[in-house]
Amino acid sequence: MSSVKTTTGTAMADLTPRPPSGPEPITRRRSILIAGIVVVLIAIGGAIMTRSLRSAVDYYCTVDEIGHREGCELDRRLRVHGIVQPGIVHRGDKVIFDLALAGETVSVHYRGQLGGLFGECAPVVVHGQIDATTGVLQGDHLVINHSNEYVAEARGNSDQVCGDR
Structure with a gap:
């Protein structure tokens, strides 16, 4: 530290600013x-x-609840449960089939992977949106219900809609 002499002869400290020694300011x-x-x-x-x-x-609805229960309106995404009816059609990457439950039916146009258990009279849940003008469910995700408990419960519904196998 250098000192500067004043006119009176006393030493004064150097007060010039020093460059910062820490990190650079942001x-x-x-x-x-x-x-x-x-x-x-x-x-x-x-x-x-x-x-x-x-x-x-996505609201969970059964085929017979579409348009009748709150949350199951045509203008929103839905998860629709039903039984696949006979007459599945494969057209390129699209699969067309009908879902039915409790006397009601909805047509499904599905694009995506089908599980190995998919077929006629299979209980499924299709995720998608129903086209309000055509009434067709445009599906983009499909889940096949195949647990032991659910099959026993759904078999009664599939027998009513699909008939005995």
Whole structure:
């Protein structure tokens, strides 16, 4: 530390500013970049959460409840339970079939993977949206109900709709 002599002869401390010795301060440009990255990460996380929760908010309806029960309107995504009726048609990557339950039927146009147990008289749940003009369920996900408990319960319904096998 150097000292400076005053006119009276006493020593005075050097008060000139020193360069900072710690980390460099964050510049405005860098802080905007960091904020932008955080916003993008939050947007990506929100999109992933929305996509993963989409199926969870689809209302579960049976074929006979469509248009009759609250939450089973034609203008929303639904999970529709029914029994696959005879007469399945395969057209390219689309499968066309009818679902029936309790005397009601809905036509399904499905695009996606079919499980090995899919077939006539199988109890299934189709995820999709019903076209209000045609009444056709445009399905994009299909679940085949095949647990032992459910088959015993559903067999009575399939016998009514599909007849004895």
